[in-house]
Amino acid sequence: MLLNQLRYIKFKVSFSFTSNQQRWYNVEKPRLQNIKPQDAIQKETRTIDAPASNEHLLGEIFPAARIVPMVLTNKEPVVLSFDEVPGPKSLKYISKVRSYMSEIGTQLTASILTFGLNIGAYINNRKPLRNLSILFDEYGPVVRFVSPVGGDIVLINHPDHIQKVYMMEGDCPVRSTLDSLEKYRTEHRNRVYAGLYTVHGQEWMRQRTVVYNPLHSSVTQHIQGIDDVCENFVQKVYNLRNNQDEIPKDLYKELHKWSFDCMGLILFSKKFTMLNTELVYSQCDMSWLYHSLEKATQAIIKCETGLHFWKLFTTPAWHSLVKYCDSLDNLIGKHVMEAEQAISFKTQDEIGKNSLINAMLMSDAKMNAEDIATIIMDMLLIGVNTITSSMSFMLYYLAKYQRSQKILYEEISKSYRSDGSIEIDNIKEETPYLQACIKETLRLVPPIPVLTRILSKNVTLDRYNIPRGTLIIMSTQDASLKENNYDDATKFCPDRWLKTDAKDYHAFASIPFGFGARKCIGQNIAETMLSMLTIRLIQKYKLEYHYGDIEPTRSFIAKPNKPLKIRFVDRI
Numbered sequence: 105m106l107l108n109q110l111r112y113i114k115f116k117v118s119f120s121f122t123s124n125q126q127r128w129y130n131v132e133k134p135r136l137q138n139i140k141p142q143d144a145i146q147k148e149t150r151t152i153d154a155p156a157s158n159e160h161l162l163g164e165i166f167p168a169a170r171i172v173p174m175v176l177t178n179k180e181p182v183v184l185s186f187d188e189v190p191g192p193k194s195l196k197y198i199s200k201v202r203s204y205m206s207e208i209g210t211q212l213t214a215s216i217l218t219f220g221l222n223i224g225a226y227i228n229n230r231k232p233l234r235n236l237s238i239l240f241d242e243y244g245p246v247v248r249f250v251s252p253v254g255g256d257i258v259l260i261n262h263p264d265h266i267q268k269v270y271m272m273e274g275d276c277p278v279r280s281t282l283d284s285l286e287k288y289r290t291e292h293r294n295r296v297y298a299g300l301y302t303v304h305g306q307e308w309m310r311q312r313t314v315v316y317n318p319l320h321s322s323v324t325q326h327i328q329g330i331d332d333v334c335e336n337f338v339q340k341v342y343n344l345r346n347n348q349d350e351i352p353k354d355l356y357k358e359l360h361k362w363s364f365d366c367m368g369l370i371l372f373s374k375k376f377t378m379l380n381t382e383l384v385y386s387q388c389d390m391s392w393l394y395h396s397l398e399k400a401t402q403a404i405i406k407c408e409t410g411l412h413f414w415k416l417f418t419t420p421a422w423h424s425l426v427k428y429c430d431s432l433d434n435l436i437g438k439h440v441m442e443a444e445q446a447i448s449f450k451t452q453d454e455i456g457k458n459s460l461i462n463a464m465l466m467s468d469a470k471m472n473a474e475d476i477a478t479i480i481m482d483m484l485l486i487g488v489n490t491i492t493s494s495m496s497f498m499l500y501y502l503a504k505y506q507r508s509q510k511i512l513y514e515e516i517s518k519s520y521r522s523d524g525s526i527e528i529d530n531i532k533e534e535t536p537y538l539q540a541c542i543k544e545t546l547r548l549v550p551p552i553p554v555l556t557r558i559l560s561k562n563v564t565l566d567r568y569n570i571p572r573g574t575l576i577i578m579s580t581q582d583a584s585l586k587e588n589n590y591d592d593a594t595k596f597c598p599d600r601w602l603k604t605d606a607k608d609y610h611a612f613a614s615i616p617f618g619f620g621a622r623k624c625i626g627q628n629i630a631e632t633m634l635s636m637l638t639i640r641l642i643q644k645y646k647l648e649y650h651y652g653d654i655e656p657t658r659s660f661i662a663k664p665n666k667p668l669k670i671r672f673v674d675r676i
């Protein structure tokens with residue numbers, strides 16, 4: 105889909121940029137704004153309206169003409185042309201750009217550009233640069249990549265600019281998708297419409313409308329089941345601990361199984377019990393589903409972050425992606441078709457209305473089994489991996505920051521008994537510190553570190569006119585780790601969210617779930633699951649960590665870069 109969009113972008117060759125001395129970027133601390141995302145809409149209507157009309161005056165100037173900086177009036181800002189946006193000169197820096205690909209990862213979908221740049225890096229054999237922030241340090245908050253073969257990409261990290269892009273995104277925003285998954289669906293499966301994450305336009309709106317309410321009722325419906333899975337995880341930790349109270353097995357993998365079991369209840373209304381299954385290669389559907397999910401995730405990461413040769417011929421990673429996505433598709437499709445058959449034999453009253461799949465099958469939108477299976481597959485792929493990532497980092501930070509863990513333990517002990525059930529209705533009000541810990545974890549390590557949009561209109565960012573059709577990559581992780589936006593930005597400090605001046609943080613400095621019409625559909629699910637497992641673990645164990653610092657990997661969903669050797673010490 106994105107590629108189709110990009111094909112409309114006019115072919116453009118540009119090898120040069122203005123010198124860095126002409127940079128206009130604004131490095132001052134962003135204006136602290138007393139706004140919440142919802143207030144931002146109103147505020148933005150006031151503040152962005154004026155520049156928007158200037159943009160209109162500038163007209164449809166794509167491709168932008170090379171113009172001299174234009175002074176509109178004495179007071180109005182100078183608007184510079186797109187050609188003035190600083191960035192690496194394409195040929196000179198071609199290998200540097202390649203090295204950013206693993207960080208920008210899957211979001212960069214201009215395939216020709218990607219391929220060209222990959223070749224450049226391969227030939228030059230340059231070492232990858234550390235991260236995107238180097239680019240911003242070098243060029244400022246608006247950085248443009250010019251491909252020798254066309255297709256423009258602009259990187260931003262300033263909360264004001266991120267806010268501006270979100271505010272003008274319209275009713276059906278378009279993000280860049282996962283090329284490999286999109287190719288798999290359109291070419292291999294002959295699907296016209298991809299899943300919720302990758303589809304666009306009216307079809308996206310239809311899918312989102314159908315899935316939204318049933319998804320949220322499904323969480324409420326299965327809350328007791330989710331609590332049971334959390335208890336099961338706590339017990340498994342108890343059984344697996346060694347003499348040092350650590351899990352000799354891979355803790356990340358155990359968390360992954362926990363997340364899979366919870367999502368099994370929410371998406372399929374089924375008890376998957378993967379936590380109790382050691383042999384994942386056994387012939388039952390559930391363990392194949394789990395195994396395929398793991399393998400498909402690995403294959404997608406490989407295809408998206410490595411050289412994109414799979415676009416030309418069958419590489420081992422592409423082979424694996426097709427094999428395991430086929431397996432996921434078939435197994436999920438089987439569940440959906442069983443539900444469809446069951447419905448046809450039942451009366452309206454007998455049909456379980458609380459199952460997500462049933463609700464989608466019976467919706468007025470008349471979704472077919474194939475569409476539903478694709479939506480479920482997207483939610484499984486994104487949901488299980490993002491939640492596992494966040495839970496891993498949350499445990500790591502709590503184990504490392506003992507003071508925060510102590511405050512959290514006191515809060516939990518006041519509200520919940522270890523032998524009682526967890527009422528989720530008021531969970532957010534009763535556990536403000538826990539919610540602050542979740543927020544802080546997601547600020548430090550947003551599982552999806554960059555977000556993307558394809559501009560539907562021209563926009564002015566930091567005095568540069570950016571034309572519609574440009575792929576904007578918003579490095580939200582970079583924004584949330586900037587000292588300009590948060591004091592002691594790299595420290596885990598949940599208290600910051602509870603201080604009276606917390607409302608002064610820029611509403612777009614940390615947006616782990618995105619914003620607007622295409623905001624994450626699973627935020628409530630994620631916060632509920634993270635809260636419930638943390639409550640159960642902290643009630644029973646004191647967490648400790650005695651090894652080197654753990655960082656997130658730079659793949660399309662961040663993971664810990666080292667084994668999670670957390671100690672689970674019994675509370676007396």
Ligand code: HEM
Pocket residue numbers: 279300301302312482483484486487488490491494546550551552555556615616617618619620621622623624625626627629630
């Ligand atoms: C900590 C956990 C999670 C994080 C941090 C997260 C983050 C995100 C982000 C950043 C986006 C893109 C938003 C944008 O482009 O503005 C997104 C989209 C999405 N997420 Fe999540 N997510 C999480 C959990 C989940 C779960 C549990 C599910 C499944 C129920 C899920 C399903 C989706 C879907 C389907 C989309 C695409 C929505 C659309 O395009 O309309 N996510 N998520």
